[in-house]
Amino acid sequence: MNTYIHVPIAPKAQSARRTDAIKLYGPDAFEGMHRAGALTAKCLDGIAGLVRDGTALEQIDTYVRDFAAANDATPATLGYKGYQFACCTSVNHVVCHGFPNSKKLRDGDIVNVDVTLIHDGWHGDSSRMYVVGKPKRAAERLIRIAHGAMMQGINAVRPGARLGDIGYAIQTYAQAERCSVVRDFCGHGIGQVFHDSPDILNFGTAGTGPELREGMIFTVEPMVNLGRGDVKILADDWTVVTRDRSLSAQFEHSIGVTSDGCEIFTLSPTGLHAPGVEL
Numbered sequence: 367m368n369t370y371i372h373v374p375i376a377p378k379a380q381s382a383r384r385t386d387a388i389k390l391y392g393p394d395a396f397e398g399m400h401r402a403g404a405l406t407a408k409c410l411d412g413i414a415g416l417v418r419d420g421t422a423l424e425q426i427d428t429y430v431r432d433f434a435a436a437n438d439a440t441p442a443t444l445g446y447k448g449y450q451f452a453c454c455t456s457v458n459h460v461v462c463h464g465f466p467n468s469k470k471l472r473d474g475d476i477v478n479v480d481v482t483l484i485h486d487g488w489h490g491d492s493s494r495m496y497v498v499g500k501p502k503r504a505a506e507r508l509i510r511i512a513h514g515a516m517m518q519g520i521n522a523v524r525p526g527a528r529l530g531d532i533g534y535a536i537q538t539y540a541q542a543e544r545c546s547v548v549r550d551f552c553g554h555g556i557g558q559v560f561h562d563s564p565d566i567l568n569f570g571t572a573g574t575g576p577e578l579r580e581g582m583i584f585t586v587e588p589m590v591n592l593g594r595g596d597v598k599i600l601a602d603d604w605t606v607v608t609r610d611r612s613l614s615a616q617f618e619h620s621i622g623v624t625s626d627g628c629e630i631f632t633l634s635p636t637g638l639h640a641p642g643v644e645l
Contacts, residue, residue, distance in 0.1 A: 368576040373557070384562050390581035391557060395488075396622050396629065399557065399583060402439075402490030403620050403631030406483045409433045410494050411638050413481075417496040419473045423455045426479060427466035434483055442482035442489055442560050449604065454480040454493075461548055461589050461597050461606040461614040473499035476509065478616045482560065489556050491585050492632035493618040494639065504592060505613055511543045512590040512615035513639065519568070519586045520621060523628040527578045533570025536588045546595035548614070551606070553585040556620055580625050587618030 369387040373395070391399075409430060416426055430452040434441050441452035456464035456478040457471070464478075471477060480493035495509045515536045522535040540547050553566030564576055568588040593612025600607060608614050617639075620631045 370579060372581070384559050386563055388564050388576060388579075388582060389555065389557060389562065390579060391583055391622070392581065395557060395581075395583070396631075398486060398488040399490070399620060399622060399631045400629075402483060402485040402488040403492065403633075404490070404635065405437055405439055405485050406481050406490035406492050407632045407634050409481055409483060410479065410492060411634055411636055413479055414496065414638055417471065417477065417498055419471060419498055421471045421498075423457070423464075423466040423469050423471070423477075426455055427451050427453055430481055437483075437485070439483040439485045442484050442491070443480075446560065452481075454478075456480070456606075456614070456616070458613055459608045459611045461591070461608060462551060462616060463604045463606050465602065465605060471498045474502060474505070476501060476505045476613065476615065478614075480616075480618065487558050489558070489560055489620075490632060491556055491560075491618065491620045493587065493616055494634075495615050495617060505615075508545065508590065508592050508613050508615045511540060511545050512588065513617050514543075515540045515547070515568075515588045515590055516586055516617040516619065519566075519588060520619065520628060520630065523578060523586075523621060523623060525578055525580050525623060525625065528573055529564060529566065529575030529578065530570035531572050531575075531578075532586065533567040533575075534572040536586075537569040540588065540590050546591045546593065548589035548591060548595050548597055550597055551589060553587045553618070555582070555584045557583045578623050580623050582623040583620070585618055585620050587616060589614055589616040 555562030
C-alpha cells in the first residue's frame with residue numbers, strides 16, 4: 367500500500383529530503399513551483415539564440431550560470447553527486463547527462479539541454495530539444511515524436527489515474543511511431559527535493575501503480591530513440607548514449623496534479639517548445 371503525506375511549506379527542513387512516501391502539496395507550493403518553473407523556462411528560451419554552428423557546449427553552461435546568478439537562483443546540478451556543470455547538454459546519440467564541455471555544435475546536430483534552477487527553495491526542472499541549422503528529416507521527426515510522447519504522458523495525468531497510465535501512454539505512442547523509449551531512466555517527484563518519490567516510468571501497464579492524487583508534483587520526461595532503447599553509460603560515469611548510436615531526443619516538464627487534471631509549471635513564456643522545429 368502506498369503512503370501519501372501532506373507537506374507543510376515551513377519550515378523547509380521538514381520537507382527538503384527524499385522519502386519513500388509520496389508528498390502532497392498545497393497552493394503555496396504550487397505557486398513556488400510556478401515561479402521556479404517559469405524561471406527555468408525563461409532560461410531555456412534564452413539558450414535558443416546560442417544554438418548555432420560553432421557554439422561550444424561550455425558556452426551554454428556559462429549562460430545558465432550567469433542567468434541563475436542574475437535571477438537569484440542556483441543550478442541544481444552544480445555539485446550534485448560530483449557533477450561539475452550547471453546544465454546537461456546531450457547531442458545526437460547522447461541520451462542524457464552529457465557534459466557541456468568544449469565540443470562544438472555543427473549544422474544538423476540536435477541537442478537536448480536540461481536545466482534545473484532552484485529558486486526560493488523550489489526546483490524548476492525542464493529540458494528541451496534544439497536543432498543547429500536545418501535538421502535532417504529523421505531528426506525532425508524524432509523531435510516531434512519525443513514531444514508528442516511527453517504530452518501524451520501529461521495528458522494522462524488526473525486524480526484517480528495511476529502512475530502506470532502515464533508510462534503506458536508514453537510507450538504506446540512512441541512505439542506506434544516505430545520508435546523506442548529508454549527504460550533505464552525516468553521522471554521523478556520534485557519540489558523542495560531535486561529527485562523525490564515517486565519514479566515516473568516511461569513505460570508501463572494502464573491501471574497499475576500508485577494512484578495519482580491532487581497535490582502531487584513530479585516530472586514527465588521521456589527519452590525516445592530512433593533505434594533500440596538500449597543505452598550505456600560512458601567511462602565518465604555520467605554520459606548516457608544509445609548502444610546502436612541511433613539518435614535520441616527528450617523533453618521534460620515539471621507538473622502538478624490538480625483537482626481535474628494537471629498544471630505545467632515549465633511552459634515557455636514565448637511558445638518556444640522546440641526552437642528551430644515547428645510543432
